[in-house]
Amino acid sequence: MRIQNYSKALQNPVFKIIAEAATELDLECYVIGGYVRDFLLERGQAKDIDIVAVGSGILLAQKVASKMEGKPQVSIFKNFGTAMIKSGDVEVEFVGARKESYDRDSRKPMVENGTLEDDQKRRDFTINALALSLNTSNYGDLLDPFDGLGDLERKLIRTPLAPGVTYSDDPLRMMRAIRFATQLGFTIQLRSLQAITEHKARIKIISSERIVDELHKILASKKPSTGFALLHKTELLPYILPELVALQGIEEIEGQRHKDNFWHTLEVVDNIAQTTDNLWLRWAALLHDIGKAPTKKFHKKIGWTFHGHEFVGSKMVYKLFKRLRMPLNDKMKFVQKMVLMSSRPIVLSEDSTTDSAVRRLVFDAGDHVDDLMTLCEADITTKNPKKQRRYKNNFQLVRQKITEVEERDQIRNFQPPISGADIMKAFQIEPSKKIGIIKEAIKEAILEGEIPNEYAAARKYMIEKGSELGLQLKKK
Incomplete structure (x- = not known):
């Protein structure tokens, strides 16, 4: 085992305080795990520091807290034999060195006191078993019984x-x-x-x-x-994620094949990872094609189809989130919406895009239209340079059209210029089905570009539609 000193890893003042407290308690103690690994990999200073004491980690944490400025609170977790101190944006967790043994039906170990090496043996990987001494005799020395340093290099x-x-x-x-x-x-x-x-x-x-x-x-x-x-x-x-596994493979009938949607999906996820850190948009990229497995059909005249895979996929998102106990809130609804709409901009990019189609896209996507475009651009996985350029240029034109339509018509997060209350007041009627019919007609007229998204034009249209339904304007 190579002995090297890494005192420069211990510049945070909290390490000196821990060392002093351990000396006073006559305990051996070490910083171990991710903090050491990330320092050696030059990944920056980790915010989580794990301290292992040969003895009581809880007692050491209490002693450390008593020496720190502001006397921070010690969170004690007796069931796990651990304690935690928060100091600014740094969390320091203390545990006593231990041996572990496991029951086959549980990942909760049976624990007994042990040495530092016992504790290092129970770590998951050699690169996470690296420890730096906080003891006076060898402060900063690396203890590496399993050649974790060599594994970092390899x-x-x-x-x-x-x-x-x-x-x-x-x-x-x-x-x-x-x-x-x-x-x-x-x-x-x-x-x-x-x-x-x-x-x-x-x-x-x-x-x-x-x-x-x-x-x-x-x-x-x-x-x-x-x-x-x-x-x-x-x-x-x-x-x-069996839904992803179901996408794997290429089937061929009568010489017609479809692409492997599993490996395509992984390409899309890598593409989107280059453009956004939005975790839930990355989830949408991962799940955008899951509806293709249950909707796959072969037709002699047209070949392979996946009709309605976006709708089916969006329904599968809910079941998947529920099964994995993920949040069934706005995050899930965002992923559902992205999956449901994932082909819409693609259709627009292939056709001569009308203002009406763009208005409907912006209306349906709302605040997430930019995310949707990012997802669709990530969906370009063709290896043909000419096709790739053409697809990207087409999407750029769609983005430009979205900007133009949005600036002119203000459709994003659309609120109709005429409300249900306005309709009831204008025609002096009680709540009824006719109000919904008029509101829907006004919305459709704005989205189709028949009238501008303005109060005066919408009111005039309301009067016309009301008249068709046998309603008369209230006389002033």
């Missing part, structure tokens, strides 16, 4: 123990291996990758919330396709 994800043991004990680590490989651009050791496939069914004991948290991190990475390709390769994906 860009390798490897487990401290036999991978089958690590993944069977806590199956969430299978997702974490794939997530770290995606985030860091690392390779998972072949033995480790094989062990994930062997233990894939163990993922069933992991809560949906934990799985989704890892999916979010994969989707938020620079190249999400790496993670989803690994989930597919290790056969974890059918347990998590």
Whole structure:
């Protein structure tokens, strides 16, 4: 094991306070895990600091808090034997060094006190088992019993123990291996990758919330396709997102083939990752074609079709979010809307775009029309340079048309110039079906460009429609 000193990683004043408190309590203590890893990878200063004490982590946290300016509150989690202190934008978590053993039906370990090396063995990967000493005798020394530093240099994800043991004990680590490989651009050791496939069914004991948290991190990475390709390769994906797996494969009938919509989807997600950090728009890119599997049909005259896949896909979004216990709120509705409308701008880009069609697109998309265009532009995955240029130019024309129509007609978040109350007052009538008919007629006339989006024109049109329905204007 190489001994190197990294005192420069410990410049935050909180480390000196922790070291002093540990000395007073006669405890060994170390900073371990992600903070050390990210420092060595030069990824910037992490905001989460994990401290392991050979002894009571809770006692150490309380001592540290008593020495800190402002005496911050210590959050104690007795069930886990951990404590946390928040200092500004930094969170410091304290735990006692421990050994762990697992029951096959649970990822909650049975815990007993242990040494630093016992604690390092229970870590998920060698690159997360790196520890820096906060002890007076060797302050800043790197303790690396499993050559995590070498794995950082090799860009390798490897487990401290036999991978089958690590993944069977806590199956969430299978997702974490794939997530770290995606985030860091690392390779998972072949033995480790094989062990994930062997233990894939163990993922069933992991809560949906934990799985989704890892999916979010994969989707938020620079190249999400790496993670989803690994989930597919290790056969974890059918347990998590079977809707995506159903898109995989190319079918051929009478010499006519369709593209592989699974790999196309991963290209779209990578494309959109280059243009937006919006997690829910990235989710929309991942799910935009899920309706294609259940709607796929072959017709002798026209070949493969996926009629109504956008509508079917938007309905599937709700079921998927509910199954994974994701939020069934505005975020889910946004993803649904993006999936439902994902082909609309494509149709406009292929046809001679009318103002009416653009007005309807802006009306239906509302505040999310720019997101929708971003999704459609990411959907261009052709490898033909001429086609790619043409599609991009066409979308640019659609964007330009949207700007022109929006500036002139103010359709985004459209509110009709005439309200139901205006109609009732004008014709002196009670609430009825006729009011809805008139309001809908005014909206359609504005969207079709028959009348401008203005009160005077809308009132005149209201009078005409009211007259057709047998209503008479109230006399002043």
